[in-house]
Amino acid sequence: MQWQDEYLVGIDEIDEQHKGLFKAASHIIEALQQRQKWFEVHSAMVKLLETARIHFAVEESLMRLCGYPGLHKHKEEHQSFADKLTGLQLESLTEDVSFAMAAFIKRWLHEHIRTTDNAFAAFVLEVTGCSRQRDSRQRRKGRLLLSVPPNNNSCA
Numbered sequence: 001m002q003w004q005d006e007y008l009v010g011i012d013e014i015d016e017q018h019k020g021l022f023k024a025a026s027h028i029i030e031a032l033q034q035r036q037k038w039f040e041v042h043s044a045m046v047k048l049l050e051t052a053r054i055h056f057a058v059e060e061s062l063m064r065l066c067g068y069p070g071l072h073k074h075k076e077e078h079q080s081f082a083d084k085l086t087g088l089q090l091e092s093l094t095e096d097v098s099f100a101m102a103a104f105i106k107r108w109l110h111e112h113i114r115t116t117d118n119a120f121a122a123f124v125l126e127v128t129g130c131s132r133q134r135d136s137r138q139r140r141k142g143r144l145l146l147s148v149p150p151n152n153n154s155c156a
């Protein structure tokens with residue numbers, strides 16, 4: 001499970017946390033692929049859930065601060081991820097859910113970051129005035145990346 005720049009949303013703090021989520025998710029996928037002991041998989045899942053909960057709280061605080069209208073729906077997506085992963089964690093005690101677990105984590109991160117997180121980040125950058133800093137040099141694969149200028153404390 002590889003991080004790619006197409007996942008950048010343009011807010012450094014959030015992008016760093018997303019990289020951390022990918023790292024934590026990779027540990028689970030590796031543990032599943034290498035058929036490591038249940039304890040290893042379980043520990044990696046606990047780590048991912050912990051990392052995700054902190055990250056979700058940061059995003060939700062930022063959305064609240066910026067008056068983001070999509071907060072409720074975004075929060076629901078976070079909650080459903082945590083619920084589903086917790087459910088899979090319990091199921092893994094009695095059955096092999098490796099494939100379902102790996103597929104769910106990959107798909108959720110890919111879709112949520114590229115759509116839901118990207119939309120909220122664009123809103124935050126817009127209301128903080130940071131989207132004016134868009135830099136045409138950062139066009140990659142036809143997609144305009146947003147950037148938060150360094151040392152600008154008014155931006156998230």
Ligand SMILES: [Fe+2]
Pocket residue numbers: 059074078112116117
């Ligand atoms: Fe999110």
Ligand SMILES: [Fe+2]
Pocket residue numbers: 018055059113117
């Ligand atoms: Fe996120």
